[in-house]
Amino acid sequence: MAPATEPDRRQLIVAVAGNPNSGKTTLFNALTGAHAKIGNYPGITVESRTAEAELPRAGRVTLVDVPGTYSLTARSPDEEVAINSLLGRKGLPRPDAVLVVLDAVALERSLFLLMQVMEFGLPVIAVVNMIDAARGEGIDLHFDALRKEFGIPVVGTVARRRQGLELLRETLDDVLTGARPVPSPDWLWEPCAELSADLDAFDAAIREEVRFSLPTPSARRAFALWLLMSVTPHSELEVRPRLREIALATRTRLEAAGRDLAREAVAARYAKIDLLAPRLITRNPPRSHQTERIDAVLTHPLWGTAVFVTIMGLIFQTLFSWSEPFMGLIENGVGGLAGALRGLLPAGFLRDLLVDGVIAGVGGVLVFLPQILFLFLFISILEGTGYLARAAFLIDRLMRRLGLHGQAFVPMLSGYACAIPAIMATRTIDNRRDRFLTIMAVPLISCSARLPVYTLVIALTFPSAQKIGFLSTGTLVLLGIYVLSSLLALLAVGLLGRTVFKGRLRPLLLELPAYRMPDPKTVLMVVWERSRAFLTTAGTVILVMTVLLWVLLTYPKPGAELPVGADTAAVQSEQLRHSYAGRIGGALEPVIEPLGFDWKIGIGLIGAFAAREVFVGTMGVVYGVGGEGDPADDTLREAMLRDRRPDGRSVWTPLTGVSLIVFFMIAMQCMSTLAVTRRETASWGWTLFMLSYLTVAAYLASLIVYQGGRALGFA
Amino acid sequence: MTLDRVQAGSAAELLDIDPCNGLRTRLMEMGLTPGTQLSVVRHAPLGDPIEIKVRGYRLSIRKQEAALIRCRPL
Ligand SMILES: Nc1nc2c(ncn2[C@@H]2O[C@H](COP(=O)(O)OP(=O)(O)OP(=O)(O)O)[C@@H](O)[C@H]2O)c(=O)[nH]1
Numbered sequence: 001m002a003p004a005t006e007p008d009r010r011q012l013i014v015a016v017a018g019n020p021n022s023g024k025t026t027l028f029n030a031l032t033g034a035h036a037k038i039g040n041y042p043g044i045t046v047e048s049r050t051a052e053a054e055l056p057r058a059g060r061v062t063l064v065d066v067p068g069t070y071s072l073t074a075r076s077p078d079e080e081v082a083i084n085s086l087l088g089r090k091g092l093p094r095p096d097a098v099l100v101v102l103d104a105v106a107l108e109r110s111l112f113l114l115m116q117v118m119e120f121g122l123p124v125i126a127v128v129n130m131i132d133a134a135r136g137e138g139i140d141l142h143f144d145a146l147r148k149e150f151g152i153p154v155v156g157t158v159a160r161r162r163q164g165l166e167l168l169r170e171t172l173d174d175v176l177t178g179a180r181p182v183p184s185p186d187w188l189w190e191p192c193a194e195l196s197a198d199l200d201a202f203d204a205a206i207r208e209e210v211r212f213s214l215p216t217p218s219a220r221r222a223f224a225l226w227l228l229m230s231v232t233p234h235s236e237l238e239v240r241p242r243l244r245e246i247a248l249a250t251r252t253r254l255e256a257a258g259r260d261l262a263r264e265a266v267a268a269r270y271a272k273i274d275l276l277a278p279r280l281i282t283r284n285p286p287r288s289h290q291t292e293r294i295d296a297v298l299t300h301p302l303w304g305t306a307v308f309v310t311i312m313g314l315i316f317q318t319l320f321s322w323s324e325p326f327m328g329l330i331e332n333g334v335g336g337l338a339g340a341l342r343g344l345l346p347a348g349f350l351r352d353l354l355v356d357g358v359i360a361g362v363g364g365v366l367v368f369l370p371q372i373l374f375l376f377l378f379i380s381i382l383e384g385t386g387y388l389a390r391a392a393f394l395i396d397r398l399m400r401r402l403g404l405h406g407q408a409f410v411p412m413l414s415g416y417a418c419a420i421p422a423i424m425a426t427r428t429i430d431n432r433r434d435r436f437l438t439i440m441a442v443p444l445i446s447c448s449a450r451l452p453v454y455t456l457v458i459a460l461t462f463p464s465a466q467k468i469g470f471l472s473t474g475t476l477v478l479l480g481i482y483v484l485s486s487l488l489a490l491l492a493v494g495l496l497g498r499t500v501f502k503g504r505l506r507p508l509l510l511e512l513p514a515y516r517m518p519d520p521k522t523v524l525m526v527v528w529e530r531s532r533a534f535l536t537t538a539g540t541v542i543l544v545m546t547v548l549l550w551v552l553l554t555y556p557k558p559g560a561e562l563p564v565g566a567d568t569a570a571v572q573s574e575q576l577r578h579s580y581a582g583r584i585g586g587a588l589e590p591v592i593e594p595l596g597f598d599w600k601i602g603i604g605l606i607g608a609f610a611a612r613e614v615f616v617g618t619m620g621v622v623y624g625v626g627g628e629g630d631p632a633d634d635t636l637r638e639a640m641l642r643d644r645r646p647d648g649r650s651v652w653t654p655l656t657g658v659s660l661i662v663f664f665m666i667a668m669q670c671m672s673t674l675a676v677t678r679r680e681t682a683s684w685g686w687t688l689f690m691l692s693y694l695t696v697a698a699y700l701a702s703l704i705v706y707q708g709g710r711a712l713g714f715a
Numbered sequence: 716m717t718l719d720r721v722q723a724g725s726a727a728e729l730l731d732i733d734p735c736n737g738l739r740t741r742l743m744e745m746g747l748t749p750g751t752q753l754s755v756v757r758h759a760p761l762g763d764p765i766e767i768k769v770r771g772y773r774l775s776i777r778k779q780e781a782a783l784i785r786c787r788p789l
Pocket residue numbers: 018019020021022023024025026027067068069129130131132133157158159160161384385516517518519
């Protein structure tokens with residue numbers, strides 16, 4: 001079958017589809033080499049990756065790594081991406097050939113997807129992957145029978161050892177160039193008479209509404225069946241309203257007539273597979289019991305729990321403290337660069353913008369890179385071994401109590417280090433509701449960037465000399481902060497899960513893959529991709545915002561009556577009072593006054609919006625003790641403690657401190673988190689929702705604390 | 716008998732799945748069709764979810780959903 005050629009298309013497109021964990025990405029990487037590039041299609045939350053491969057005759061072709069699915073029936077966004085990539089819907093190009101990767105160990109389940117793809121009439125090559133693992137399980141596959149029964153080219157591969165790839169490339173080349181006539185794939189099963197009639201009628205009813213080409217009558221029927229199965233009253237599937245309406249009406253009518261679509265369409269395909277199976281597969285006793293043996297330990301009530309706690313502790317420790325030296329290195333590097341530039345450039349606007357705006361801003365983001373690298377190194381290794389699925393299996397019961405999926409555990413844990421990698425890690429959650437719910441709650445977990453703020457405020461308002469037992473008050477307060485913020489995150493999950501993300505907790509249907517050695521190349525690629533995504537998206541947004549913030553904090557410069565040039569603290573603070581930010585801080589005062597904050601804290605809050613730890617530096621500037629505020633710095637502390645309100649009361653009372661801490665615990669004050677949220681949810685709506693619900697909650701909580709505290713007689 | 720009641724280590728034949736929010740279709744698409752043989756490998760340490768083996772692969776499923784799967788002990 002000749003590939004469809006459009007005048008503006010030079011490159012042929014090959015989609016790589018298959019069940020989750022069948023080795024698609026491994027195959028994709030092996031076929032395309034190191035030239036993988038990430039394609040970010042608009043409006044899609046789950047990335048489809050594309051990369052190029054070079055074939056002898058067909059030349060350069062584009063491979064598309066389609067999200068793994070068990071079925072083409074679309075109920076979740078990644079399934080929708082899968083069907084869109086295969087059919088060329090929603091502006092995606094229609095593939096010229098499809099490689100359906102079959103998991104040799106779970107062949108029947110893979111054949112179900114293969115049958116669905118074939119029904120659409122796309123040129124298909126079946127790639128039976130993991131034949132090494134199948135051998136270990138005692139499974140013999142009969143390729144000739146597979147070719148004959150399915151009528152398509154079939155290639156056996158061991159993708160991770162690059163076996164069978166030559167034959168696959170040749171076959172793909174043949175199919176794409178038309179050198180080998182491939183019979184058009186077709187339906188392998190016959191729907192029952194009623195379903196058949198329904199599909200024809202349904203197809204006739206929707207024909208006017210379908211806006212993309214379906215080449216054959218079989219393909220049209222396949223689309224009709226797909227639509228009928230995919231559109232349910234609750235589905236979030238993007239289809240034209242008219243199509244949806246007709247599909248729902250048809251569905252309702254069939255159900256009212258007592259028809260059973262799942263049996264007629266799904267079980268019927270499996271019936272065909274079961275009929276063919278004896279000819280395709282011979283099962284002998286397994287040769288390897290590796291996975292069973294490992295699972296006996298790792299899911300053991302005692303040993304399994306111990307391993308789980310150890311691994312999670314290790315992740316936490318790495319993110320929280322072992323990445324510190326690397327972060328310090330980056331900080332020093334950025335500082336060095338800033339210093340060098342300051343020396344090189346003449347004083348003035350350009351130098352200020354580059355050094356204080358660009359370098360400081362980008363540097364502030366770069367600092368998180370080690371945490372991102374480490375987290376994704378861990379995640380991809382754990383994912384590669386198959387342990388991550390077991391971790392979800394072990395913890396699901398507890399997480400479900402809290403209204404979350406077992407898969408939400410690792411992202412939530414990572415949130416204590418930094419919300420950015422945590423939100424990126426929610427990609428391991430396979431349903432949208434739980435994923436978005438987790439994303440919305442993650443910023444409530446106290447990340448490490450809040451630590452300097454807590455430290456400063458605690459040092460200010462709770463004298464360390466006071467001790468309760470052998471612990472200082474400060475330590476206890478900090479401990480309390482962490483406990484409280486964890487509870488708040490869970491409270492948010494509970495509340496949002498019952499309101500905004502209403503609906504039942506999605507079922508957990510998690511495949512527990514066989515244990516394997518992680519593939520180093522895949523691991524590195526995941527780490528590289530995530531880091532890149534982080535740097536590009538968060539980097540660009542934060543760059544713009546910090547430059548903006550810098551402008552607000554720097555301009556307008558005070559008039560000539562002030563001693564210019566002398567870089568003294570007094571000048572800096574005077575300048576700040578003068579700046580737009582200073583004015584905004586002043587304008588903000590009436591609003592934040594009820595929380596116990598004055599205009600100086602207002603400026604700090606504006607600064608903290610770029611990143612929370614900026615608060616400390618800004619306080620340093622505001623109180624005129626030099627740019628680099630250090631929480632341990634006595635001068636800053638003393639300067640702050642001397643500060644009085646107009647009525648003579650001290651600004652930094654314990655009550656103000658508590659109110660400020662509560663505000664920082666809750667408020668969404670991190671540009672990068674917002675940028676990443678926007679990227680991961682692909683929605684400004686959800687991003688704004690996160691910003692507003694957290695801001696409102698923070699304001700109310702601080703208000704209650706401060707006013708309640710005053711009513712109770714605290715200063 | 717429903718799947719959540721099947722003891723760890725025993726096998727069963729699937730009879731049917733009670734409809735529930737599209738879950739029935741989803742499970743069938745994953746190969747849990749009437750007549751399929753499956754075995755319960757283990758229960759998670761906290762009692763839930765359970766791990767089953769079906770059509771050559773391992774699947775974890777919560778008891779709540781397993782209770783929708785009617786089966787016959789083998
Ligand atoms: N034994 C064996 N393992 C393989 C083979 N091909 C891939 N793997 C491993 O199978 C696991 C899954 O591979 P991936 O390439 O990530 O699978 P995928 O289909 O892209 O998975 P999703 O992206 O989750 O849908 C990895 O641990 C691979 O190293 C193979 O031929 N034999």
